[in-house]
Amino acid sequence: MAVANLALLHWPAAISPSTSQFLLDFININNNIIIIIIIIAIDITMLRLRRFFGRPEQRGELDSGDIGQDDWDKLPPPYSDDPTVTPNGPSTNHVPMDEATKRALFLRHFRLFILEILAFTFDADFSKLRAALGQRTLQADEPASILTELQRHCLLLISHRVRAMYWRIKNNQWDTVPVGGIYLINRAIIEPTAIVPVETSYALELIATYADHQCEPDKRGKTLVSYHEPRHLRRALFLSFFLCTPDFADTLRSHAKVISAVSPDERVRFILSQAQQDFERNLGLRRLPGVEKLPLAQDGMSSSR
Secondary structure (H helix, E strand, O other): OHHHHHHHHOOOOOOOHHHHHHHHHHHHHHHHHHHHHHHHHHHHHHHHHHHHHOOOOOOOOOOOOOOOHHHHHOOOOOOOOOOOEEOOEEOOOOOOOOHHHHHHHHHHHHHHHHHHHHHHHOOOOHHHHHHHOOOOOOOOOOOOOOOOHHHHHHHHHHHHHHHHHHHHHHOOOHHHOOHHHHHHHHHHHHHHHOOOOOOHHHHHHHHHOHHHHOOOHHHHHHOHHHHHOOOOHHHOHHHHHHHOOHHHHHHHHHHHHHHHHHOOOHHHHHHHHHHHHHHHHHOOOOOOOOOOOOOOOOOOOOOOO
């Protein structure tokens, strides 16, 4: 390119200065386009390499799977096997929880857990979401969430159990996975996905990310969507359509399907779908094909807390 610029400087005088300047500008534009193409190619290559070699594992204190028993002893059924346990401690006046009630609670909590993560991922309006679910208005000092403090604690422990199990299996330590951890993941995630049309593996991955961000606003870059988002997407919005890699598009499409599957009614589905559309619009992406034609949500979860 430098040679071309030099040649233009010594071009015959027959070419007017304006024409010469136009050619120089044209060459500079081509230079910029080539640089952008190189950046895109490097970014896509690095994204694929990261997916090939896997995301880096950072084992926290709870990722070993040896979660303190005291944490579980404070949880009420269905998470605790002791029917006398309540959020306020042991109780002598209790009614043993039957299996049908346990299944219903696990299913309801699964829906709420996924809704919480989806709402945080796309920065949905939690006030509107709580109203759609029939929940009370949040106080000024309360975190934006549709979960109680106890439910958030349960979700965090389950998330760590999923991560611990993945880490141990990945490192050929299947026989060291606590039986209680397998039981919990089966009841809290795997069994509900047999009823709610969500891929089990995708549900596990969504819940596993909760330990990374815990729905804290300053950690929004640690969601599953953020992990698949091309690094330079927000820096070149005018090229965002071309920067939307197949992996990122599939992730957004999968999230849209999960929204449709776990939403208890159309009000909830509309709020979350609108939040996802706003998220995509802020990235300069047009609506992904196939998302608008998803089946409508079905009623199936009580909105009472």
